[in-house]
Amino acid sequence: MSNLLALLDAVDAQPVAVETRARSHDLLGDVTGRTVVDVGCGGGRAVAELAGRGARAVGVDLDPEMIAVARERWPVGEFHVGDARELPFETGSVAGYRADKVLHTLDDPARAVAEAHRVLAPGGRAVLIGQDWDTIVIDSDEPDVTRRLVHAKADSLPSPRVARGYRNLLLDAGFTDPVVEVHTAVFTGDTALAVLRRITDEESWLAGQAGRARRNRIFVAVPMFLVAARG
Template identity: 80%
Template sequence: MSSLLATLDAIEREPAAVALRTRSYELLGDLTGRTVVDVGCGGGRAVAELAERGAHAVGVDLDPEMIAVARERWPAGVFQVGDACALPLETGSASHYRADKVLHVLEDPARAVAEARRVLAPGGRAVLLGQDWDMIAIDSDEPETTRRLVHAKADSLPSPRIARGYRNLLLDAGFTDPIVEVHTGVFTGDTALDLVKRITDEESWLAEQAARARANRILVVVPIFLVAAQA
């Protein structure tokens, strides 16, 4: 848990990640006095930032340890343990919904998006963002091995390519007027090395990436889909 949190914290502090979160808030629209549910809230940073924008933000995560961390870090926030497919909210009780890096770990992302539609009041907005695990680019002297390892990591996840399907998921659930953006996360240094270590434990390949990190030559590029739509 501590290792995962450290990696998440490092990624969340990257300028591109800060800009992406900010853009996701902009696509939600006016948040003043509105109830926003942030699904898969993790350590709670987005909930705190949404509250700073005037929202009544509610963070939901399936992991009780993550919720405990979020409550400790952001004591003024509202955090609940809950399932993305069975949110602890009344029907129509939220005006905004946000899910960041969540749907790829679900066996049935469509259920989660249907649940988003349930909890949103008419006219509410949903924003989905996350990476496509099969499109990650890593600079390496071993391109064939790199391609194999990236695909293997993708295939180990329940829904690794769901980000490219966000638009259709929202349309299928009854949302309208989707906006699709693709942003690029560029990672170097220790953050990039932490990321590749989460892709594989293959020692020889990781040794090359570690050498690249020491020489300031490591590069990981992650395409991130950001899709917003109206309930």
């Protein structure tokens, strides 16, 4: 848990991550005094940011440890243990819905998007953010090995390519007026190496990347798909 939180904190601090979160909040519209749910809230940073914009911001995460961390870090927010597929909200009671880097962990992401449509009030906005796990870009002297490792990681996840389908998932669930953007996160140094260690534990390949990091030659790019639509 501590290693994952440290990595999430490092990623969240990257300029493109800050920019992408702010853009996701903007796409929710005016949330002042309205309920906004952040599904898969993790450590709760986005919930705190939305609360700072005047929303009644509610974070939901399946992991009780993450919820405990979020409550400790961000007392301005409201946090609950819950499932993206069965949210603790009445039908039509939420003005905004946000899910960041969570749908790839679900074996039926369409069910979660249908649940988003259920809880949103008419005209409410949903924003989905995430990476397509087949499109991670890594500079390497072993491109064939690198391609194999990236695809192996992707294939280990329930829905690794769901981000490329966000637009269609939203349309299929009854959402309208989708907006699609791509924001690319670039990692170098120790943060890049930490990202790669979440992809593979193949020691020889990681040793080569650690050598690159020591020479300031490590490079990882992750396109993040951001899609917003109206309920």
